[in-house]
Amino acid sequence: MNRPGLRPGPGRSRGRTARRAAAAGVAGDLAPMPADPREALAPYDPARGHGPWDARLAAHLLRRAVGGPRPGEAAAAAAEGGPAPLLERLFRPADPDRTALDRRLGEAAVAGGERARLAAWWLGKLLHEDRAVGARLTLFWHDHFATSVGKVGDLELMRRQHETLVARGGGPFGDLLAAMARDPALSWFLDAQENRRGRPNENLAREIMELFTLGVGHYTEVDVREAARALTGRxxxxxxxxxxxLHHDPEPKRVLGVVVHDGDDLIRVLVARPECPRFLVRKLWRAYVSPEPHDEAVELLAEEWREHDLRTDWLLRRLLGSRAGFSAEAYRSLVASPVDFVVGTLRALGARPDLTVVERRVAAMGQRLFDPPGVQGWEEGTAWIHAAAWLERTRFAAEVAGRRPALVRDARWRAALGAAADASAPAPARLAALLAAFPAGPVPAAREEALRRVLADPSLAPGERDRLVLQAALCLPETHLV
Amino acid sequence: MNALLLALLLQGIPLEEAPAAAAAPAVPDSAVAAVVCDDPAALWDALTAGPAALRLREAGLDALLLERPQAAQARMALAAVTSGVGGDPRAWLEAVAGDGVTLVLLPGTGDDGDTALALWARSRDAAWRRAALAPIVAFLGGDASALAEPRGELALGEAHLAWDGDVLVAASDAGSLDALLAAGGRAGAAPDAVSDARRATALAAVPGHPEAVRAWADAAWLRRQDPPPPLPDDLGGSLLFGDLHAAWVDAPWVAAVLTTDGAALEARLVLPEPDGFAETHAPYLPEPVAALWPRPADALGRLVLRRDFARWYTARDAYAMPEAVASSVEGEGQLRLLLGRDFGADFLPWLEPWLVVAADLRPDAPPLEGELPAFALGVRFREGTPEGVPQSLVNAFMAAITFVNFENRSGDEVFLQLDLDPMEGGMVYRAVHPNVGGDERAPFRNNFEPELYLGADGTVWLTSSPGTVARLLAAATDPAPGDGLALELDASSVAALLERNRDAFVAIRTLREGGDVERAARFVDRALALAAAAPDASLRSRVADGRAELVLTLTSAVGAEEEERP
Incomplete structure (x- = not known):
């Protein structure tokens, strides 16, 4: 996720996003983000004239919530008149049987001794996820509390941290932070074991304030030192x-003007600060709504969130179901991470791929799960798209289009694409079906025309046309935006 | 058909020294391969009603196979072919070839270069044969009533069929039929190919096994189909099978024989030993000596190899491709560089020509851990080895641990630390994970904790996992073959290992199956059924008595158990 603290000006930035979206031809008939913060946060209701409700928007919601729609899922949700029923399904409680099974599979993945296998296990959860507070939110928190197995050196600790993020990710943020401040993997990663009375190590204290709760500019170096003292002994x-x-400094400390004694005191003080919900709402907005948050809406939402005990599931549901979430500024405004692109593509095809192959592709595109590049997590947005990563994305597109069995079997490919894979269907119907799957929405006329030309090229064999046009669809810029 | 030619054919030269009583035909001099079975019905009995078949049924594998759609198609086809004798495959074999069958592969006469097939079979009952063949002839559009004649000939498309009395001759084209017949006429000339076939099948013949299948092939023709590299292109392959490879690249012929014996099925591949082999490939032929080596009770398997390692290593460029030799010292891994550096010079010359590799499983391995089998590698120093030589092996071991630590560094933590443990009759150099955090051990590190044992008697064991040395030293010993290579696999131990780790395998397979646990479980259970049905296996390779041979033996224990039951 993007580093916090670089906030663009309110009206100017929103206008720029909307113009970009309109220029790209992807926003279509969507309404702009309301300037009034209460309207921006109001539940999106097509019946009240907020805008359309169709498969394109259902797919948009599913992309943001769970990584993307499965075959037929967006069309079915479109028939429900609005996003409310789909949101209801996305926020239902976890299935305890599935949770237990996931845990068992995770333990076995750890036994394999390879990060890639544990990452493949997680990708499997992402691929089959149907709850917004499940695997994708866990990925958000993994990036927020970035911890790398490269330093921790213990896959089991990483799996346990993952379990904590799954169990508490949708609950009160204060509880999640308290759990993470005692998480062995994060503690080891941030040198908690070296933080002792008389010779404090500030690493954990600094990151708790800078990256986990407040953001840069909302504390002083003295606060960091005092917070580190409070955390000694852990x-x-x-x-x-x-x-x-024995290693804890028992003397009182003063952090942000408040006297604290230990780590638990410190966590309570930080979570109580008004900057904390603002910081997190802004970050979640960037991950789930648009890269340029609505400043007034963020302020308002931060206050409301406090009233809801800082429960992330409440906040996420509010964001995903808001008018802001379905605005022209939000639609296709986020660059797909490797996980988003790969998982979204495979979900759309209903594939049951070899997850170890999927993991290799995702890692090659630059996202090694359980091994973020640093304490700040992944640099996201356009940083995901560089020459080497793009080559890997096109390679994956070619493999999917070529129906590599390890990724998608021919039968599923045909079933998912429907008319798009039916050589006997008329070319316009085939193209419409293809664009409904990838990128699941309109594309600029020039790109559509380019695809139509490939589909009608008589010099290509029918199978080759299918392969090329699907590969091209997967390489459209719109397909790499969520 | 020319009746005179047919008569000549029926008097064709039998394969010399072959145990069959029935007269088999001569092999045409143009033939590139021939397969002989004197009693196909007995072979059918051995394969379908023997212990191996029982074991397949016990493991439920036959039911798994019969579930597949291809099985239904195969059964329908078999029923159609055997419909003339009541749908009984054994009766069909007996009716058509009860007194023996010979298949001959001939170079094709067409432009496409394909090979043609010719068959000679002798029936025990001509009437039964007519009944057995009638549905096939009718299916192919021939006049099945012609089979009622005592002798005759039919063209069925390109294929040709001829019979006289109890003898049947068939070929995939007319030219091949003629070739088979002509071989009978010219058999007295005894061309080279025929004499090779005689010699080969004689070498491969196993007295007392009428159900045996004997085969011969022109090795030059086979090499043209799949040219082998002049030398093994892998150093490990050169060490294990360099002698067989050397025999194969020059061999004029190759013979194979398949026999069944109670619970065992044996496949034997025989090549003539090249001239001067002993002089030019001496590292593969140290003096045969019997020796005792340990075999832990639940070992998965054991490989015993007798080679003159120092001579092989220092002259390995004569036995392996240059790329393979180069990769042994110039590979990417630092560990490989380390091992390639001084191996030959330091201690290989002082080793007895024995190498033993045993695969074992720690008895207390937790099931979910999916623990790897422990591996042990054993050698012995010769008597009179200078004192410093074993120490150079210890030095190499310690340096290897250093490299492993470098490759697996984790923060400030050491991956493996060295420990010494005097044992009765020797010393163990043990590399262990530092147990910094108490009783728990990081599971991702698995069970890799190598040990090096130096015995006072010169025995050396290098093992992959803790406790393996102690188990080897306590294990009973048994004689190992005194020459060549012998690999033995214990199927029941392998099956037990798989069964114990079923959950771990299902979990691992689930990743391959895209998260589908049920599908993964089905896959693993099929593999377990296959493992449960698998027989013990042994592979023996040696060059001796004028031939190079590779013998694969599969032994099913079910038969013995069945017999022991009251």
Missing amino acids: TVRARRYRFEP
Whole structure:
């Protein structure tokens, strides 16, 4: 996710996004984001004239919530008149049987001794996810509390951290932060074991304030030192969190003007600060709505969120179902991460791929799950699209279009694409069916014309035409935006 | 058909020294391969009603196979072919070829260069044969009533069929039929190919096994189909099978025989030993000596290899492709560089020509861990080895641990640390994970904790996992073959390993199946059924007595158990 703290001006930035979207021809008939913050956060209701409700918007919601629609899912949701029923399904409680099974599979993946296998396990959860507070939100938190197995050196600790993020990711943020402040993997990653009375290590304290709760500019260096003292005594032993009173500094500390005694005090003080919900709402907005948050709406939402005990599931549902979430500025405004692109493509095809192959592709595009490049997580947005990553994305597109069995079997490919894969269907119907799947929405006329030419090229064999046109659709810029 | 030619054919030269009583035909001098079975019905019995078949049924594998759609198609086809004898495949074989069958592969006469097939079969009952063949002839559009004649000939498309009395001759084209007949006429000339076939099948023949299948092929023709590299292109392959490879690249012929014996099925591949082989490939032929080597009770398998390692290593460019030799010292891995550096010079010359590799499983391996089998590699120093030589092996071991630590560094933590442990009769150099956090051990590190054992008697064991040395030293010993290569696999231990780790395999397979646990479980259960049905296996390779041979033996224990039951 993007580093916090670089905030564009309110009206100017929103106008720029809308213009970009309109120029790209992807926003279509969507309404602009309301300037009034209450209207921007109001539930999107087509019946009240907020805008259309169709398969394109259902796919948009599914992309943001769970990575993308499965075959037929967007069309079915479009028939429901608005996003409310789909949101209801997306926020239902977890299936305990599935959770237990996932845990067992995760433990077995750890036993394999390879990060890639554990990452493949997670990708499987992303691929089959049907809850907004499931695997994709966990990925958001993994990026927020970025921890790398490269330093932790223990896959089991990474799996346990993942379990904590899954269990608490949708609940009150204060609880999640308290759990993460005692998480052995994160503690080890941020050198908690070296933070002792008399010789504090500020790493954990600094990142809790800068990256996890407040953001740069809302604390002083003195606060960091005092917070580090409050966290002394926390360490990792036998792969478990442990508090060692001998190494704890028992003297009172003053952080942000408040006296604290230990780490739990510190967490309470930080979460109580008004900057904390603002910081997190802004970050979640960038991950789930648009790269340029509506400043007034962020302020308003931060206040409301506090009233809801800082429960992330409440906040996420509010964002995803808001008018802002379905505005022209939001539609196709986020660059798809490797996980978004790969998982979204495979979900759209209803594929059950070899997850180890999927993991290799995602990693080659630059996103090694459980191994973010640093404490700040992945640099996202347009940073995902560079020459090497684009080559990998086109390679994946070619493999999918060529129906590599490890990724998608021919029968599923045909079933998912319907008319698009039916050589006997008329070319316009085939193109419409293809664009309904990739990128699941309109594309500029010039691009559509280019695809039509490939589809009608008599010099190509029919199978080759199918392959090329699907590969081209997967390489359209719109397909790499969520 | 020319009746005179047919008569000549029926008097064709039998394969010399072959145990069959019935007269088999001569092999045409143009033939490139021939397969002989004197009693196909007995072979059918051995394969379908023997212990191996029982074991397949016990494991439920036959039911799994019969579930497949291809099985239904195959059964329908078999029923159609055998409909003339009540749908009984065994009766069909007996009716058509009860007194033996010979298949001959001939170079094709057409432009496409394909080979043609010719068959000679002798029936025990001509009337039965007519009944057996009638549905096939009718299906192919021939006049099945012609089979009622005591002798005759039919063209069925390009294929040709001829019979006289109890003898049947068939070929995929008329030219091949003529070739088979002509071979009978010219058999007295005994061309080279025929004499090779005689010699080969005689070498491969196993007295007392009428159900045996004997085969011969022109090795030069086979090499033209799939040219082998002049030398093995892999150093490990050169060490294991360099002798067989050398025999194969020059061999004029190759013979194979398949026999069944109670619970065992044996496949034997025989090549003539090249002239001067002993002089030019001496590292593969140290003096045969019997020796005792340990075999842990639940070992998965054991490989015993007898080679003169130092001579092989220092002259390996004569036995392997240059690329393979180069990769042994110039590969990417630092560990490989380390091992390639001083291996030959330091201690290989002082090793007895034995190498033993045993695969074992730690008995207390937790099931979910999916623990790898432990591997052990054993060698012995010769008597009189200078004191410093074993120490150079220890030095190499310690340097290897350093490299492993470098490759697996994790923060400030050491991956493996070296420990010494005096044992009775020797010393163990043990590389262990530092147990910094108490009793728990990071599972991702698996069970890789190598040990090096130096025995006072010169025995050396290098093992992959803790406790393996102690188990090897405590294990019973048994004689190992004194020459060549012997690999033995214990099917029940392999099956037990798979069964114990079923959950782990299902979980791993689930990733391959896109997260579909049920599908993964079905896959693993089929593999388990296959493993449960698998027989013990042994592979033996040696050059001796004028031939190079590779013998694969599959032994099913079900038969013995069945017999023991009251």
